[in-house]
Amino acid sequence: MRLFLLIGLLLLFQGISLGQEKLKVAVAGLTHGHVGWVLDAHRKGDLEILGIAEANRELAERLCNNYGISTDLIYPNLELLLEKIQPEAITAFGNTFDHLAVVQKAAPKGVHVMVEKPLAVSLEHGLEMQSLAKSHGIHLLTNYETSWYPTNHFAKELTQKGEIGDIRKVVVRDGHRGPKKIGVGKEFLDWLTDPELNGGGALMDFGCYGANLMTWLTEGERPRSVTALTQQLQPENNRNVDDEATILVQYPDKLLIIEASWNWPMGRKDMEIYGLIGAIYADNRNDLRVRIAEGYDGYSEEKMNLPELESPYRDPFELLKSVVREEIILPKFDLYSLENNMLVMEILQAAKESATTGKTIFLEK
Template sequence: MKWLVFAMLTLVTSGQSLATEKLRIGVAGLTHTHVHWIFESEKRGDIEIVGIAEANQDLARRYSKQHGYPMEKVYPSLEAMLTATKPNAVTAFGTIHEHLAVVEAAAPRGIHVMVEKPLAINMQHAEKMYELAKTHNIHLLTNYETTWYASNHAVKASLKAGEIGPMRKLIVRDGHRGPVKLGINQEFLDWLLDPAQNGGGAIVDFGCYGANLATWLKQGEIPQSVTAVTAQLQPDNHPDVDDEATIILSYPDSQVIIQASWNWPIGRKDMEVYGETGVLYADNAATFRKRIASGYDDFNEINKRLRKRPVPLDDPFSYFKAVIQGQITPEKFDLSSLENNMIVMRILDAARQSAATGQRVALASENSPTK
């Protein structure tokens, strides 16, 4: 019996040690300004940034002064950083086109990867990344700001509980006044406005949010068809890419409308879900509303201001650590999951094709994420 008690204590102790052990993480690129997020998250104590791969020394030095990391942590290439620091995981903060190269370098070494949204620049890159992740048994996650919104999870829970009946229409709106008007730094603009590096304009930058949320709420169901219309309303600011996009996803029992814009005077990331008996609203990260229909146009409304989600479900890098260390097992079509984001890439590729041809694009009915 003593050996059993000892074994149980050993398991508990090792589990506690794993939970408190910092995740050694490398940063691949600094040109995506979402990179400030990981430097701030490091202060939580869950992760340790052991190396940074960035060829632009001026940019690395500027961020070194802002965030306090030593320039000795900066390496001229990803290969050099991985070899020198041997991280457990890597986060990609370069161009979307570079995501594949990050996985190609990290996966054979058994290093887990998290990329900023979307997963890849196109389905061809995504399929290569998928195969590398499966072959080398690594986690490959995609980070969206909206994944950590308590309001979105309240919507999901309400739908699952049947509080408004089956979902019939989902409207997702994501946008701002445009990267040039926001004064985004030049290193980010250089590739954000380049279709060869970013894959498009607003249709990719903000369209991916709605595709991700729809796939999550529809539990991995692939839409029957995708229809998209784009426009260029600021040609001087965005000469090579669209800055306005509307994407319609058609399912047998529902419809999804994704509105993506670089032309809205007020930034927003929100959604509304229409069921048979009511409507759910995620107005922002913390505000959730539920309206239950009464009569023709009346309703009873519940309005909640939600707390942040519990640790580690409130932060991408704490979550990444928990997944890698086995404290969390993501469901198949969770917002960060590879399976979800393979479907997102199918939707984005179809949306770009539809916008270019003016035709509705039908998708295969198989639910395999790589088909």
């Protein structure tokens, strides 16, 4: 009898210990189409959601019911939520304009924040968010789907080893057929196509990926200039914003070409890196090709299918937990880092100005 009691107590304490290891988070907003990531993480037990701040009660109840989350966790706004509970971190899944407000409310309480890409709707918002994060000593991370792609990480490793020679050109293509065509939810569509709430259209939605990846690949190298062209090819669907953006980001010895579009025939998130002796093609999350030049137009090619990254780099919430608990320290200009994403905001701001004025915008050194 005593043995069974001892085993039971051990299991109980083990359960308590495991429960304490979960990251305790609050969710600010539910209108982002990626919100299923955090709700599913709660369902799987990767983290514990203490509260959800969402003004649209119908939306909040519907999503909570879909994911088996108690509707008792719903609060009408973030202020009330933070009066009642003290999460370790907040994950923001509302519109991009509201990212600043989330940080304004969370930072003074010492609550860390992770937002969905991009960091902000403008450089002005980004600068205020950076100031709040630094003055209150919180982590402010930005989550991109491509941050946990094994192909991108292996591509960087290959470039660092000099496998393709010095980088001369990087081409990053991201996007899909357009929010309305792929059938995103009404709540997501309403703000994605709002120039104030999204900061723009395809330029902001998908242009940020290339800027983020290049800043990481070059370990924070500042570009010299940004030149951008935007178009509206689906005026019936994207009346108030651009849906096609081509951005040229010039560095002293290399060029970044960002092709951000809501007009691709299929969804894509891929990157090409061209060096002096070869090229790397990160075709998607797992498929990567390396070509080494042979003669004038020949090449040898190696294809590979890469396994997922090791924990905590395979999942944004595992990484958030590790950063908050100080189990890891992000390298400077890491994909999630504030330094990286502030430079992303400079590039995006310059791209919007260039597209509006028709001029090349030179960045300050």
